[in-house]
Amino acid sequence: MKIIGKDDKIYLKKLDLDDAYDLRKWSMNEDERLKGYNYGNFSQIDCEVWFMNVNIYRKRYFAVRKIDDDSFIAFIGLKNYNPILRKSELGIVFDPQYTSRGYGFKAMQILLDYYFEDLKFNELYLDVNNFNKRAISLYEKLGFKKCGDTIEIFENQEIYPDDKYFLMKNGKIYSFITKMKIRKDGR
Secondary structure (H helix, E strand, C coil): CCCCEEEEEEEECCCCCCCCHHHHCCCCCCCCHHHHCCCCCHHHHHHHHHHHHHHCCCCEEEEEEECCCCCCCEEEEEEEEEEECEEEEEEEEEEEEHCCCHHHHHHHHHHHHHHHHHHCCCCEEEEEEEEHHHHHHHHHHHHHEEEEEEEEEEECCCCCCCCCCCCCHHHHHHEEEEEEEEEEECC
């Protein structure tokens, strides 16, 4: 197991199949807007299929684990991983029972150090739902800057969409998205 970085509470390592199986231990999101991030009800086959989907070309995924009890508390993905252009897109998902405890900031600091210093990448992009104020606050605290807005078809078409964060168009629910980026040189 190669640890890519750690601090006094957590460590990051390349995600493996055992991490994927540990998704079944995760709690469930109560917010219906986050239903697509509920992994706690996964079967063994679901875990294996999920792992195969994140363990492919142009993706790099990392497990975030607690040092004290080795609990798998989050994963961080680098999607559209491009070592030639030295950029990729960020995705991060936490077990709901570990949100708002400072682990996201710590995990992202470790990831950014690895990304910019060890991998020598230059830019990291992300898309975040506008309703996810906690995530937006984290990204801003880390130095991400807003670089655009868009809308995307929302994964949970069963929610009741409010006008502040969602748009109903052609019978489909779209989510307002903020695009953000961080550069190695700080621009």
